[in-house]
Amino acid sequence: MKLAYKVWLNQNGKAFGEGPYQLLRGIDRNGSLRKAAAEIGMSYNQAWHLIRTIEGRLGFPLIQRQVGGSSGGGSVVTSRGRLLMESYKVFREEVREVLEQLYEKHFGEMFRAE
Amino acid sequence: MKLAYKVWLNQNGKAFGEGPYQLLRGIDRNGSLRKAAAEIGMSYNQAWHLIRTIEGRLGFPLIQRQVGGSSGGGSVVTSRGRLLMESYKVFREEVREVLEQLYEKHFGEMFRAE
DNA sequence: GGGCGTTATCCTTATTTAAGGATAGCGATA
């Protein structure tokens, strides 16, 4: 038995969460949405739709696109995107810690004896 | 913008969460799975499958069934079911409080100015 | 101007999950 959870920002639907966070991290490392998606086992298709959708809900762009060019193009995380990404990074870690504590407090004993 | 989340116990899939909790509460009040389901807008079908599935995952019964009888039958929450229900009640409340605090801490400022 | 890899879309097909209808069986009680 263990605790499971999902946490996300909501504004007319999911506006930011684990998926977008991982995607932004990958873009940051690779300079490419396509590569970032491949890296986390997500189809480019899905990744593209995801970023597009949540940008619409957030109301500001998370990445700056470069279509064409010597390397074919690429994407970089915007400053607001980076700010959100960094905040979420700390937030998710603190959430993880506190939820583990609460689980232990309320259910640890109940499910340890089995 | 606001925080959204789901928290549940997992053992070979969802083993307990908000849905089952509300269902147990309803059974406690009504003495009937059917009435409890109707009360929270869930079909009896779905409710029956839900209870059955999570009982399998938990490994112990949440309710005791009475098939037939003067009133047609009914269900009552078992003692272990009640224990789980009560623990979850407090757990979920503390989760709510702490997640609200963390959201405020990390995103309150970011999304207040808009 | 041709090549290349990326972004930008569209569209079709699976897969999963939700919804709901239908029906049998049960057993205390009147």
Next chain:
DNA sequence: TATCGCTATCCTTAAATAAGGATAACGCCC
């Protein structure tokens, strides 16, 4: 023994979500 409301299932349909193929456009660079 007939009634009544509930549990126990099965089965079909609908809806939402995921998966993935296909293709156009773009623009630096050789």
